Amino acid sequence: MEEELKICTLGKFELKSNDVNITEGIKLESKRWELFQYLVTNKHRSISQEEIISVLGLDENSDPVGSLSSLVYRLRNTLKEAIGSQAGDYIRRSGNAYTFNVEKSFWLDIDEFEKACELTNKAIEDNSDDWQESFEQILNLYQGDYLEEAHLCDWVWNARNYYSNQLVSTFNKLAEHLTHQNKYEELWDYYTKVNQLIGFDEDLMFGMIETLLRMGKVGFAHQKLEELIEFFEENDLIIPLKIKVLKSKFPKNNSDNPGLVLEEIKQSLEEEKAYICPPETFTDIFRLEIRRSSRESPPRFLSFFRIDGAYDETILEKVGNNLFEMITKQLRSGDIICRWNNKQIIALLTGLDESEIEKVMKRLYNSFYYLYNIPEEIELKKYFSEIEGKSKK
Structure with missing residues (x-):
């Protein structure tokens, strides 16, 4: 019996069938899996042979079209061995173009991720508390950057930025919703979780610091602000204006010499x-x-x-x-x-x-x-x- 194909792309790339990881132990950096990932990423359009050959770097081969046909053949066989005799139909050819067959039965994490984002945004817009389940689903699905192991592939970056921005955008709306309700403790917990998934994000860091201030944790907020400013300075980045404004909200350390303090103020003015x-x-x-x-x-x-x-x-x-x-x-x-x-x-x-x-x-x-x-x-x-x-x- 043919099983539904489960495709995980947020974080580590995995293919599963009947809860069995069929990509475990396989070299995922191979061209056949890059081909599969590219087709899944662009699943709503047909992709010409010329485009795939260029993306995969097959144009340097003596027979680029033959190399692509061979890749497709090996990929279909790999899927057949793991799933069933009809699994090869996931890769469909029409003329001189290939496409991922979206009419087949499959589960794709980014599809579920986008649905959960839509449900969360809709609940927030309706001023409802029904966002909890869908937002928790977002956090469970987002296990890391989109196809994080394909970091050397230029084509993956647009999709990677799209899904990370979608997470941040949805969370920013939730943060505003919780702020209006004065639920700062709950908001701080979510800031911590999202920050662990995304890594450095200027807006997230800024929101974390403001939330700490609203919670009355001035010392912790000041520590986070100094870490943020240090990051910009160490990477030779211009400190954003809003960060400078936020810094001005913190009291400065007093000096035993008032003349030095006044001179610093004079120089700044x-x-x-x-x-x-x-x-x-x-x-x-x-x-x-x-x-x-x-x-x-x-x-x-x-x-x-x-x-x-x-x-x-x-x-x-x-x-x-x-x-x-x-x-x-x-x-x-x-x-x-x-x-x-x-x-x-x-x-x-x-x-x-x-x-x-x-x-x-x-x-x-x-x-x-x-x-x-x-x-x-x-x-x-x-x-x-x-x-x-x-x-x-």
């Missing part, structure tokens, strides 16, 4: 860019400016940018990141800027009159739409107000 600070610091600065406004002093303005639209939080956050980075680069060193949340940015501008502020706001607004491809459904709203003055649209 000499950089030709706006001062970035978290909402707590910005609030303190605003309180100070309110006090100063009672005395005779130059005008000071608060400028507000808000992103509105019917997009999910992931898209809005990305748009917000672009806006924040652009404003930070274009403001002056004496200005103060704060990323209040994913959708709102506030800046304190000094030394300008009302007409000059209007020009600055218009320039930032136009630059944003010029530099980035913003979906029509997303709208950038802007306004400013003089401290202790009236709001100006």
